[in-house]
Amino acid sequence: MIDTPLAPQDLGPSKGLHTISLLSSDERLQGRPKLCSDCGLCDSALKTRMSSACLFVRNQTTEIEQRLHGRTRRPDDELHFGIHRAQYAARMRHPNPKAQWTGIVTALGARLLEQDQVEAVITTGAAPGTRFKSEPVLARTPAEVLATAGNKPCLSPTLCLLDQVRDQGIRRLAVIGTSCQVHMLRALEPELGLETLFVIGIPCSDNVTYPDLEYFLTQVSRSPQTIVHYEFMQDFSLWIRHEDGRKERVNFIDFPMDKLHGIFPSSCLSCFDYPNALADLTIGYMGATLGWQWVLVRTALGAELFERIRPELELGELTSRGDRRRGMPHYIQRLTQPPGSKRPPFLVRQLVAYLQRTRGPKGLEFARAIIEMKLLRNLNYVRSQFPRFEARVVPAHVYQTLEPYADNYQAVFGRPLAPQAEV
Ligand SMILES: Cc1cc2nc3c(=O)[nH]c(=O)nc-3n(C[C@H](O)[C@H](O)[C@H](O)COP(=O)(O)OP(=O)(O)OC[C@H]3O[C@@H](n4cnc5c(N)ncnc54)[C@H](O)[C@@H]3O)c2cc1C
Structure with a gap:
């Protein structure tokens, strides 16, 4: 017997983004960092x-x-x-x-x-x-x-x-x-x-966490109970397969980020x-x-x-196509929006999804792009939520990897990308 996720109205993210523990209600995790x-x-x-x-x-x-x-x-x-x-x-x-x-x-x-x-x-x-x-x-x-x-x-x-x-x-x-x-x-x-x-x-x-996974599936699928497999694919969309073989595809840009705010630990x-x-x-x-x-x-x-x-x-053959650096300035700009902002209007989302699919980076360039995006987003997260931790939790290669965007970062956030050496 496979358990079925609860109805969406019974669920919600387990915490707000600003809550620092993993699952504040979970006693097993008390006393952890x-x-x-x-x-x-x-x-x-x-x-x-x-x-x-x-x-x-x-x-x-x-x-x-x-x-x-x-x-x-x-x-x-x-x-x-x-x-x-x-x-x-x-x-x-x-x-x-x-x-x-x-x-x-x-x-x-x-x-x-x-x-x-x-x-x-x-x-x-x-x-x-x-x-x-x-x-x-x-x-x-x-x-x-x-x-x-x-x-x-x-x-x-x-x-x-x-x-x-x-x-x-x-x-x-x-x-x-x-x-x-x-x-x-x-x-x-x-x-x-x-x-x-x-x-x-x-x-x-x-x-x-598992409760947040159940919640996520209720937000992105019409039939969360019957999902047997899903993956975040290289074409910027989530592919979902159901018990009866039916498939759903949801563009990343269509995720309801305002409702998903707070699910990521x-x-x-x-x-x-x-x-x-x-x-x-x-x-x-x-x-x-x-x-x-x-x-x-x-x-x-x-x-x-x-x-x-x-x-x-x-x-097979590893290939690399496209230029991730073209899109990165837009991404850096988007990081200034408050987390959990509403998604753009439908037609804009359609256009973005089309451009990502057809002109977006492919192969190794896709991997570079997505890794850079997560490094940038997470660096900003640490800086905004745990600034005192930065020197301990951000490894040196992160600043080196993101160096090509240093000017852009400085212009958008008004601070240097890499920490300045103390004089
Ligand atoms: C949460 C998560 C996010 C991922 N994100 C990416 C991604 O963004 N890009 C990417 O290239 N790959 C990602 N992967 C890996 C990818 O989805 C496949 O697991 C991997 O390519 C192996 O596929 P396979 O068919 O060889 O694995 P299989 O032969 O199906 O084996 C899957 C293995 O994954 C292990 N596993 C499953 N769930 C977990 C878990 N929660 N924690 C630890 N181990 C687990 C199992 O022990 C099993 O050994 C992610 C995996 C997970 C669990």
Whole structure:
């Protein structure tokens, strides 16, 4: 039995944007830092290490990259995508129909168990009776990993399973996780006593709590109860599939932002790692064209992971079209509007959606555009809501990535993009 979302009138965002805790009513989260993505670390015995691992206390991206790669990012695409040694457009030759895309992530997790490379895989399944409520799973068999295919597009306390890993004496582990989970894991990796750790990352942005996910679906779909799959696509629209195979498509510009105001947790609005740069391998889609997945191989272990799944992949071509920099001044201007403003009139929205679809950036340029937009939006969010946190939670590469817009930023906001060195 799949649970059905409540009627829209019964729901609302769990909090206002200015509320700083994740779900102020959730007792489990009390005593957590002001910015918390509920990664699960604080549900484990490692809670005592939170202050030295949590990216919302101190973002350690630069130090961790230095440890993993022996260097910092090059001033090219690595500023946007993170350090990588190769990238591919790929898809499974035999796609898993239950997967979010073609199922590279869960197939890889399953192979690692089959080939006895690991004893367990930490992954995220759906809570019983739901389609989308996340439930962390310590998979010990390939079938258990495959059963977790598909996104559970809400925050998941995945790292709580590190206690079970320790209790079960597991020394060879793979973890599939979002960027915040991966940051915590990497920060504590030297202390975990693992012989092998494979980190398979998925890109992540604007995640929400499960109640807010239910609310979101009531706002964007005519039939939220019957949704079996949805994805934010590279054509600037949300594609939704229903139980009976029916499809809906909603342009991003048509989202009722005035009603969605407040659903995104402060933590996700203070995150600067959309492409999951600290993983061994990132598997997403946003740098590839429709129908393909985007694979970034980062470390030597990532290269080993890729070789394990390569025989099952069809490889395509990564392309890049359009010029993201043309639209960015408009975007910077839009950031001055109060959050939750009403959307533009229908005809304007139609025109914008058409232009985004036909003239908007494509392929790798789409990924660069969307990453820059989120970096800018989140930098502004931190500056307006948590100004004292900026020096601790905004990594240095953010200012470097956004440098081409520094004059524009200064003109619109009347302050420099990058913090000025103290004299
Ligand atoms: C909230 C969210 C936002 C995302 N946003 C983007 C994006 O903007 N751009 C982009 O390129 N990719 C994004 N992704 C990743 C993308 O949607 C696919 O998950 C990825 O490409 C893998 O597809 P697949 O078919 O190989 O995965 P599958 O084989 O279907 O496996 C999916 C894997 O995702 C894991 N997973 C599912 N839900 C969660 C969760 N809540 N927390 C942690 N792990 C989870 C499962 O454990 C499973 O292992 C996002 C994923 C999530 C969960």
